């Protein structure tokens with residue numbers, strides 16, 4: 188049986204990149220899972236602490252992310268949905284893994300560098316490991332992510348392609364841990380988790396600048412579509428998406444010379460599981476305006492149910508509050524049980540019990 192695990196940071200309503208790159212896959216995997224498969228989806232609030240300072244906002248964002256996960260169609264009776272911080276074993280395993288994780292490897296990873304240069308854009312030097320602005324939590328972020336995955340002995344991890352490096356690191360953590368504690372390969376504690384990433388739409392780009400990925404931290408609201416945007420807003424944002432003047436019609440799929448057009452093709456294809464290339468072939472010769480209209484129609488249709496459920500579950504009513512509490516309780520209970528099962532083995536293997 189498969190154990191499927193993935194996580195999302197509670198840093199605002201998910202955007203189209205999150206949806207097409209990851210969340211839609213979560214829902215599809217849930218709906219096609221074998222009955223013996225198990226699914227865990229975590230709202231990774233400990234990771235969100237790498238942007239510290241606003242407790243009320245984090246409280247609100249956690250709830251809003253739970254609403255978002257219900258809106259995309261996760262079923263709490265089938266999938267365990269939980270806050271990472273409710274299961275303290277995540278932090279416990281992170282420490283244990285950090286004792287066998289390589290600092291050199293972490294220092295070569297890209298996320299802390301890009302986050303650091305984002306937060307201080309006027310810094311002229313390359314961000315370095317000795318920069319005072321680099322906090323240890325951001326640096327060791329990938330170890331906590333590895334702990335998330337390994338704690339639930341996940342076999343399959345559906346993510347967008349920006350997470351591939353982190354998954355590679357998680358596999359490295361398996362090797363390091365087993366080797367340091369002489370765990371025989373015939374009786375491993377952790378399986379090697381496999382990255383599940385789509386060929387298409389695993390990297391959706393910003394609508395305002397298609398050379399950058401669509402990102403929650405981009406302050407420009409026109410750069411992204413949120414899963415709860417209404418029809419008018421979606422149409423407006425796609426209409427103003429930056430394309431090009433290379434040609435007035437859609438030709439070959441060309442993400443290098445026509446990144447804006449390629450991005451719309453990816454978005455269009457993402458809703459029906461086709462690659463941007465396939466879509467380009469199909470609508471070759473269509474005008475750019477036609478492409479935008481088609482894309483807007485598809486996004487509006489594709490998100491209609493999600494938006495409806497978002498409105499429904501997001502309402503501040505007693506019924507919803509009660510339901511959220513129940514989902515939180517059940518998720519915490521299931522995730523703790525799964526976590527403790529692994530931790531008992533881990534503690535025994537390293538002499539802590």
Ligand code: TYM
Nearest residue numbers: 193194195196204205208209332346347389390391400401
């Ligand atoms: P996060 O919260 O940044 O994003 C959640 C998911 O959305 C995907 N994604 C995208 N996919 C396509 N195009 C984009 N423009 C785009 N932007 C984001 C991400 O790849 C991700 O799958 N480190 C993780 C959270 C995490 C996690 C984990 C994931 C913590 N522990 C364990 C998997 C397993 C993150 O920050 O995702």
